[in-house]
Amino acid sequence: MDIGIIGAGSIGLLLAAYLAKDHQVTCYVRRDEQKDQILRKGIVLHDSQHTPHKSFRVNAEKLEVLDRHDFYMVCVKYPQLADVLQMLEEKADTQKPVLFIQNGMAHVDVISCMQRTVFVAVLDHGAKRINDHTVIHTGKGSVQAGVIEKREETLLQDMLKALHTHEFPWLYHDDPVNLLKQKLVVNAAINPLTALFDVQNGEILTNPYLNHLAKGLCEETCQVLELEFGQNWEYVQSVADRTKLNSSSMREDIRRGKPSEIDTISGYILSKGSQNSYTSFVYNGIKAKERSGRESFD
Numbered sequence: 001m002d003i004g005i006i007g008a009g010s011i012g013l014l015l016a017a018y019l020a021k022d023h024q025v026t027c028y029v030r031r032d033e034q035k036d037q038i039l040r041k042g043i044v045l046h047d048s049q050h051t052p053h054k055s056f057r058v059n060a061e062k063l064e065v066l067d068r069h070d071f072y073m074v075c076v077k078y079p080q081l082a083d084v085l086q087m088l089e090e091k092a093d094t095q096k097p098v099l100f101i102q103n104g105m106a107h108v109d110v111i112s113c114m115q116r117t118v119f120v121a122v123l124d125h126g127a128k129r130i131n132d133h134t135v136i137h138t139g140k141g142s143v144q145a146g147v148i149e150k151r152e153e154t155l156l157q158d159m160l161k162a163l164h165t166h167e168f169p170w171l172y173h174d175d176p177v178n179l180l181k182q183k184l185v186v187n188a189a190i191n192p193l194t195a196l197f198d199v200q201n202g203e204i205l206t207n208p209y210l211n212h213l214a215k216g217l218c219e220e221t222c223q224v225l226e227l228e229f230g231q232n233w234e235y236v237q238s239v240a241d242r243t244k245l246n247s248s249s250m251r252e253d254i255r256r257g258k259p260s261e262i263d264t265i266s267g268y269i270l271s272k273g274s275q276n277s278y279t280s281f282v283y284n285g286i287k288a289k290e291r292s293g294r295e296s297f298d
């Protein structure tokens with residue numbers, strides 16, 4: 001298949017490296033330096049500490065020259081999604097499907113209104129970009145994708161069969177919105193707290209005050225999403241334990257002065273419910289951090 005991957009950060013580079021083995025891949029980036037690095041050196045993938053790294057040849061282009069492909073995959077973070085959607089509307093082949101892999105849920109409302117075939121996916125891979133053309137596969141998992149419109153099921157299933165390998169599984173899920181909801185509970189309870197208090201994920205379990213706040217966030221999120229609390233709170237705690245030494249993506253964004261995904265995580269919950277005092281506090285707290293970060297760069 002001929003695949004266009006938009007955004008070559010941790011996830012875009014990871015997908016591009018694995019797909020390049022069997023498919024023709026073009027990475028769309030926004031900086032000339034990144035385009036040059038990928039074209040000159042290929043994508044370097046470190047998939048474990050014990051195997052030598054491998055390099056994969058892919059094409060690279062600036063997003064402004066977005067071309068025709070069989071399948072588009074959007075791998076930018078939520079704050080950059082609006083620019084990409086505009087470019088897709090203007091330049092991408094309207095007959096070809098687009099897969100969105102963002103965390104959070106605010107994008108679902110937006111993409112559901114697009115006049116084209118859209119799919120959503122949830123990844124449980126861990127990936128970390130170490131430079132413009134190198135990515136470490138920090139945690140192996142799968143990509144689970146599903147449709148928004150039932151009538152597009154067969155098309156997606158056929159495409160996933162073409163992408164799937166034992167080494168890097170691409171799986172069909174018949175209720176992707178539910179998967180996104182479960183992931184949203186984890187991100188809503190862990191990400192803003194770890195960013196506000198500048199702690200690793202494990203502190204949610206070991207600091208009783210943070211544990212109390214995380215539980216409150218989890219309760220509010222489950223209520224808005226109409227999910228059972230007990231099971232989801234267990235899940236949040238198991239993820240915090242499994243990733244106890246990780247620094248959450250929101251903490252990293254705030255530390256680097258980059259816009260976070262707060263609007264599609266806590267912001268989405270606030271947009272759907274009214275009595276959410278814990279969520280409102282962390283939402284405004286992260287917004288305040290983003291604002292002060294920006295002022296210090298001005």
Ligand SMILES: NC(=O)C1=CN([C@@H]2O[C@H](COP(=O)(O)OP(=O)(O)OC[C@H]3O[C@@H](n4cnc5c(N)ncnc54)[C@H](OP(=O)(O)O)[C@@H]3O)[C@@H](O)[C@H]2O)C=CC1
Pocket residue numbers: 006007008009010011012028029030031063075076077078080083084101102103123124125126127128129249261
């Ligand atoms: N990392 C992970 O392990 C996981 C991430 N996710 C989700 O996947 C999504 C992507 O995450 P991740 O890869 O970590 O994010 P990154 O920040 O690493 O990558 C985003 C990339 O998008 C690029 N980008 C931004 N705007 C544009 C644009 N207009 N045109 C072209 N490229 C653009 C950025 O370019 P530049 O380098 O120039 O800033 C960057 O390379 C997020 O929603 C995240 O929540 C989900 C599961 C796991």
Ligand SMILES: CC(C)(CO)C(=O)C(=O)O
Pocket residue numbers: 186187190191201239243246247248249250
């Ligand atoms: C699961 C968790 C919290 C792992 O750090 C994550 O998804 C993130 O940081 O965005």
